[in-house]
Amino acid sequence: MPVFKTPFSGYAVRFSPFYEGRLLVATSQNFGILGNGRLHVLDLLPSAGAAGISEVAAFDTADGVYDCCWSESHDSLAVSAVADGSLKLWDASLPPSANPVRSFREHSREAHSVDWNPVRRDSFLSASWDDSLKLWTLDRPASLRTFREHSYCVYSVVWSPRHADVFASASGDRTVRVWDVREPVSTLVIPAHDHEILSCDWNKYDECCLATASVDKTIRVWDIRATRAPLANLAGHGYAVRRIRFSPHRESVLLSCSYDMTVCMWDYRAEDALIARYDHHTEFAVGIDMSVLVEGLIASTGWDEFVYVWQHGTDPRA
């Protein structure tokens, strides 16, 4: 299956919601500790097999890129979370010299996560190590709102796929918070793990279902109406779980990646929750995504500087 070598350590990968073969990859030099960053726009070439990824565009930043997401409203727009705290908007149809088309700089520390609102499609959220979350739209130069409740780095923010105003955030303060942008404060706090929480994601079919991934090596699935105990506790990763993603096609299926360098697929309702373990990365696996447009198509990236795209059930390296 297609493989792409990036010059820097991979940090995040996202399938385009518009083109089934298009990917966005965020990378950072020197494992993101110091150096530059680059955002790649990649296209899968359907006929070319293993060599089948071509680079459509690449944009350089003066600091590492920790996360990225596509715009849900324009097929060529993407936002990146840059380690210098800025958020940059890129237009893949314009040359690098004309990019970034916007740069939003309010976060005082590393921006670690961005997510575009999939329902309203006009706004996006950012999460930062300055403990805050910010809401942005393209037609305003400054953020619409800042959400400050977390007491430590916020590592992940994700919009509800169903409700235009609802989102969840995961933080190193060991809580996940659920927010409604119409409300002044967070609507729910889940002390979901006893260690830092690095990622969270909403179930695409059950609006009350949320998954969290933590440094404690586990993934937990929660019903936000009853948060006293998780619906499921998925153990199996050997190190901190870096990212979690619900399948866009199957209600109970999750994809995760971890500092144990593996990418795992889970069915949290099954007795044997672990469906598949992909061991293809040789450094920390930190970025994953599942295609909305092609069922079972998975992408991953990691600090080994490779981007893999493969069909679930096949060998990523084959």
Next chain:
Amino acid sequence: MAMRDLVTGGAACAVPGTAASSSNPFGALSNAILGSSSKTQELKGLPGSAVNVPGPLPHFRTEAPLSTIPGLENEGQQHHPPVGQNNEFLARFRTADHGVLADAWNEIHQPPALQTQGGKIEAQFQEFEQIYNRGASSMLPPAWDGPPQGVLSRFLHSFVDSGRVGVPFRPAALPVLGLSEGDKQCIRDRSFIMAHHIFADKSEEYINAQVNALLHSLDIDGNERLRGPVRGSYPELEEYWTESQGALRSGMPYPADKWVSEFARQRENGDPEAWAHSFEQLHGANGWASEFEQEQSQLASVGQVRGANMSHIAAMEQSRMLAHTLAQNNDPKFQNSKFLQFVSKMSRGELIVDENQIKPATGSLTDNWADEYQAQYNAGSSSWADQFVRQELPQGTDKWVNEFVKENQQQGVDDQWVNEFSKLHVQDWAEEFGQQVAEGALGDSTADDWANTYENFLDEQLLASKQHSGASRGVYVFSDMNPYVGHPNPLREGQELFRKGLLSEAVLALEAEVLKNPDNAEGWRLLGITHAENDDDQQAIAAMMRAQEVDPTNLEVLLALGVSHTNELEQPEALRYLYKWLQNHPKYGVLATPELADSPYYGDVARLFNEAAQMSPEDADVHIVLGVLYNLSREYDKAIESFQTALNLKPRDYSLWNKLGATRANSIQSADAILAYQQALDLKPNYVRAWANMGISYANQGLYEESIRYYVRALAMNPKADNAWQYLRISLSCASRNDMFEACDSRNLDILQKEFPL
């Protein structure tokens, strides 16, 4: 003198890729500083070939806060004047220009000794020291091969291989050239936060120490208190967690851990300023020394000294722990992780002694203090390193001028150092495999199929190696593509690498040394020792023979040659060299009778050494030679006895433990052998030879699967250990793992490591 060094150091500061060919030191300095203070916004660090970096101006634009001009679709096209703090790049640019350069310039023009600004001197000094280092290292093809970065070179090679030609690995290259405050903060904050994710299993102290080790090796002030993730609101869980971690860590070999964590805890509560005050009061070596004494007698009072230096000491301890933890991690993938190698090597970089040596007073004093302290606790495991530091110390650490002068005197000091060094690293020999076969041939063999194939295979190998040796015996084969060629001081680099256990890398550095100075007996000798430790006796012998050519009476060399020939089962040669050792020994030379010299008989040599042992029973070396001799005559019980006697005298000699293990293995006590090897590995985790020998011992006990893991481990450290590849193949066939033959034959370590994690 020092002044000129500085200036030329500055002039030599050429950073590849920048226009630093200027002969004007100031210009070169500025180029160097600006050129690689890196991400001072610019994309300079990008792989030059692959990227079309937009010119500096367009980039300034993108850096400008576009959000200040709402509504524009494409601010990128706007040409912003660099307004105030909005333009961070220019701001930093200015800082670099006026701050660092001005300081640098002042440093050049004023004797720093006249300055009285206290801490500032230190800061400037470091700046300079870094620049100076950089200058020294810039003669190398890749810019990062200077002493502090040498540790990373293997790591860097892999980067180079992966297409990053010409890009210095930032965290390694930058520290030498004044990181901007922003960069430092990035490294500090990010490594801190990431470490909490990666080392999540470890305690807070461990993580802090880990990060501090990293920061310290990058010369970043880890002083600033960082906000860790809250763990406190679940006190019971927290306690349980710590407890469980404590249990897990109880296996850690360093009793100093306790006080380390104690310190860390003190530090948590401590006022960061406090230690500075207390330091001012104590001020000076005696102050510290007395502090040290007090500490020793009264550990409970540790709270008195707090602050960053404590964390550095903790870091040194903890980095050892990291190495230990890593060594115990079973996942080879994790072991091979470039990132973890990066972190752990950085941590080990912390222990670089010559770094301390060229540091300003406070730095070296405190670090030395740590070393001393540590030595107390480790019963001298690294005593030579400490001694080294101590020797360096009295020479006036407070005057940077002296430091620089001393830098030049390094050559002289080296000899001393090397002597110290060599006493500890007597060659090991332990090649049991061939003898095992010989024993098998004596009729002990169970005559299975495998045994036959095993012997056939061995005969073939023996034949091949004989043919090989006929052609190239004693001819040293150099590696091609040696990155250390052109290194200003490859010998020192090699010693450093050897000490860190990076044997394959040390080989390269030492080869560069002997290419440069073919008459350097010490270079050849150390090269030979390194090869021997790395399980390559052919090359070891070749190197030692060259050393002997240059210095025919060097005892170390003669002993090493004797041992290596014993390993290769070449009794006459072995006897000849061991006899020469005796002949040239100042004490035992009287025992030798000249007529024996040409073809000494075993019995005579053994008799002479026994006499020598009676003469001075306290001399471990004599017992070692006796042990080797008894191995030659296969009197293993006596050999074991000799080695045990020697070990009583030198309990920390890892190669001696390895010899004991090999002898036990030869005398069919494989289980006991493993215990001895384990001792050797505890003392020196990167001891390839002991890993391979472990494998042999397991194979001897029929535990082929186990043996494979150890061989693979050894090979992962030194893929050039040909013998180990052969052993591995045999064990694979014995374990009926024919499916892995292909991986073995193609020497595909990735597959093997995955299949056989240790």
